[in-house]
Amino acid sequence: MFSYSDHVREIERAGRGLPVSRDDMVVKSWLRCLEHHRLDPAQTCEAYIVPEPRLKEHRQQSEDLINIARSGLEHLFRQVAGQNYVLLLSDRQGVTVEFLGDPLFNNNLRKAGLYLGAEWSEWRAGTCAVGACIEAGEALTIHQTDHFDNTHTPLSCTAAPIYDMHGELSAVLDISLLSSPIAKASQNLALHLVNATARRIELANLMAQARHEWVLRFSRSPEFLDVDPEAAISIDGRGRIVGMTHGGAKILARAAGLDWRDPRQLLGEPVSRFLDVEIDDLPDLTRQRPTQDRLVFARDGDALFAHAIEPHSRIRAPAVSREQIPPPLRRLGGDAPEIVALQARAAKLARTSLPILIQGETGTGKEHLARAIHEGSGLNGQFVAINCAAIPEQLIESELFGYLPGAFTGASAKGRKGLIEQADGGTLFLDEIGDMPLVLQSRLLRVLAEGEVLPVGASVPRPVQIRVVSASHRPLQALVSQGAFREDLYYRLNAATLSLPALRDRSDFDWVLEEILKRHSGGRLTLSAAAVMALKAHDWPGNIRELDNAVAVASALAENGVVEIGDLPEVLVGKAGAGGCEAGAALDLMLVACDWNISEAARRLGLDRSTVHRQIKRYRLKPKH
Structure with missing residues (x-):
């Protein structure tokens, strides 16, 4: 019988670099819990359920994905009916936004964290299937004592990642048992089922968002190509990759000798870089030809059967006309459908209080877009722009938060109101937020979380009400993975993202x-x-x-x-x-x-x-x- 003390000692052995009989992904997760999250295996912690208002926010942000995933979840739940499995769909922060389980066990499931609103991020729950899957980006099983926290060791959990069409992790699908057979291998079927369901959800999401682009679906077997493809990519009218499922990303990356974890190397590239296919060849890969004749070759020699699906319309019709877009946003682009769609999205977001992250290469007009959002917001306060990369690190704290008279040598005798406070009642634009030092990220997080600012030298904070728009030419998600940007701040800034295309x-x-x-x-x-x-x-x-x-x-x-x-x-x-x-x-x-x-x-x-x-x-x- 594996005791609580044995469990703690085994984790401590792994922490000292000694061999343990665990899967590699489990050991890596244990080490992250010890070294990065600073968790104590001897300190047990019950499952955490987020408050109802916060759960509502998470579900609203995941509404489109939930709607697309629901039929897949219900199908999977029917497949495992009678075996006491619980299905959880968690967002990229590890919060459960959809749940399917036997209502007779609701109390037990809620206590175990297998319930709506449960947060399974690794930093909070330790090694668990959802949290480890978010970190590793791969499907895995965390079985009983694989869990870091002793509270969760009765559970057996299997999870698979769900990626959006741009190659970013958007959710995790988990299938769990309150108690399970001893052998971890007993969950191999669960691993296969959850992987297949995640793949189908990704494909459904891609098809829903790529109605006006070519979609190219792949299979190793011609018999399953049209009914259950393994991967897919979407291609615009110029022959460039604009979307992909996780399997599609791996096919492209393998073909060109790239890393699928960096989707920037894949998106926007011509399909001919990865496959022996041009945009003009796609009509020959539709169902008009027999399945076995639709064979394409990747640049690494890999042979794949392909099914091309034509765009619903060659010209994307925006949901609104250009005349309906407020003038400040209309001045940022012509009548190209994708630009009008971006302007329409920005116009809708401008009228909310949601924090917005603008991503785009240097020189694409991120600050111009931020100003237009402010002008369309109806706020009475100022638009205050801060270039986080341009302010010297030794001055950025006083510039952002202000200071009291005599707070430091050289300070103004009258003190100074910081840029954040100047934006009170208006919009604070944080340009190149990815270059903000980590220590200041912590202080900014407090401002956003508590709605107050503490000037240098002060002991009493001042309340502020600001709308935050941030921008970066660097992929913030990658900076989070590298430990160069706080994950909690990233999610505070990234309620909605607007991506500006390169010229x-x-x-x-x-x-x-x-x-x-x-x-x-x-x-x-x-x-x-x-x-x-x-x-x-x-x-x-x-x-x-x-x-x-x-x-x-x-x-x-x-x-x-x-x-x-x-x-x-x-x-x-x-x-x-x-x-x-x-x-x-x-x-x-x-x-x-x-x-x-x-x-x-x-x-x-x-x-x-x-x-x-x-x-x-x-x-x-x-x-x-």
């Missing part, structure tokens, strides 16, 4: 270019065709800010009211060299920028593929290896 991916590029040209020339200048092609061929690592600088230079140099290719900054035309006439050189630049993908070059230029082919022959252009 090279914006289908309203022409609108952006025209607006910037108007601003710099007052409508006096036009662009030659060669100049437009050179601008479209550039990758724009600096995004809109870089384009703005380029147009400013061209406006200063242009003569006779037309911007020619020679008026552009050298970085945009230097690759052309002596490439013949300007049009030929610009087309050459575009083809290089698109890795000689004719379909992509034609899309960017707004031309037919046949026209591009004719121009390639006319100017005798060839790939440069």
Whole structure:
């Protein structure tokens, strides 16, 4: 019989680096509990159920996923009926937002934490299936004494991650028993069932969100391709990856020798980088052809049967017209469907008090979007912007929180109101929040949690009421995983996320270019065709800010009211060299920028593929290896 003291001693052995007879993922979780979460295996802790108002918030944020997952959960529950299993759907914070179990055991289940609102994050509950699954990102079983906390050792829990279409962990599906057979292997079937259900929920979610894109589904067996595929990806009209299931991410990553844990390496890339497939090949992979003939090869040689599903509509129709969007947000983009959808989402969020995280590359206009959200919020207070990367670390505390007279050497005799307090009644914009030092993250968390600020040198806090919008070009979720950003602060800032596309991916590029040209020339200048092609061929690592600088230079140099290719900054035309006439050189630049993908070059230029082919022959252009 394995006693409580034996359990504690085994965890302590693992903590000293001594061998123990446990799965590797269990040992890693124990070590995180000891070293990172600072939990004590001798200190037992009962299951924690979040308060009702907080549970309501978690369920509201997960409402779409719950609706999509419900039929899958009910099907799984029917499969294990009569075996006393409990099903939990937890969000990415480990809070149970959906629950299926026998109501006769409700009291026992609630006490054990197998209930709606139970929080199974690893830092709170120790090693458990949900918490370890969130940390590892893989399906696993935590059986009886695998649990860190002795309170949970009667349980046997099996969990699988559910990823959203952008490769981020969004939920965990758990199937648990209050008591179980001794052998851990008895849960192998549960592991298979929960994995299969998570896969189907991911696929349903992808299909719901990718109605206007191509969807490519995969299977190792042609017999199951159309009825129960193993993985899927979604592809936009330019042939680039815009969504994927967890299995799809692994197929893509393996094909290119990448890490599936970093979805940024996969999303936005042409599908031809991973598979021997172009966007124009997808119609040949629909059900019009026999299943066994729909075979594709990954770049690593892997053979897969594929089923392509056509978009419902070639042009995505936004839920609202552009005229319904408030003017401050409307000024941020043209009428491209994905931009209008982003503006409409921002307009709805602006009217709430929810904290918003804006993600996007440097120069994509994150602060402009934040200001537009403030203008559309109806708040009476100021918009106060703080660049967390620009303020010296030794000054950032006094800048944010303010200080009393004489609080430190060099302080103003009158003291100073901090930037957070200046935003009282308005919007606090935290730009490059990912660069905020950890010690200040703790103080900011307190401000957000308690609604009060404590100036340097003060003993009595001051109440503040602020709307927080933050932004970062760095993936905050990855920083959390690396321990560089507080997880609790991340969830405080990230009630809703708005992702700004890179300029090279914006289908309203022409609108952006025209607006910037108007601003710099007052409508006096036009662009030659060669100049437009050179601008479209550039990758724009600096995004809109870089384009703005380029147009400013061209406006200063242009003569006779037309911007020619020679008026552009050298970085945009230097690759052309002596490439013949300007049009030929610009087309050459575009083809290089698109890795000689004719379909992509034609899309960017707004031309037919046949026209591009004719121009390639006319100017005798060839790939440069």
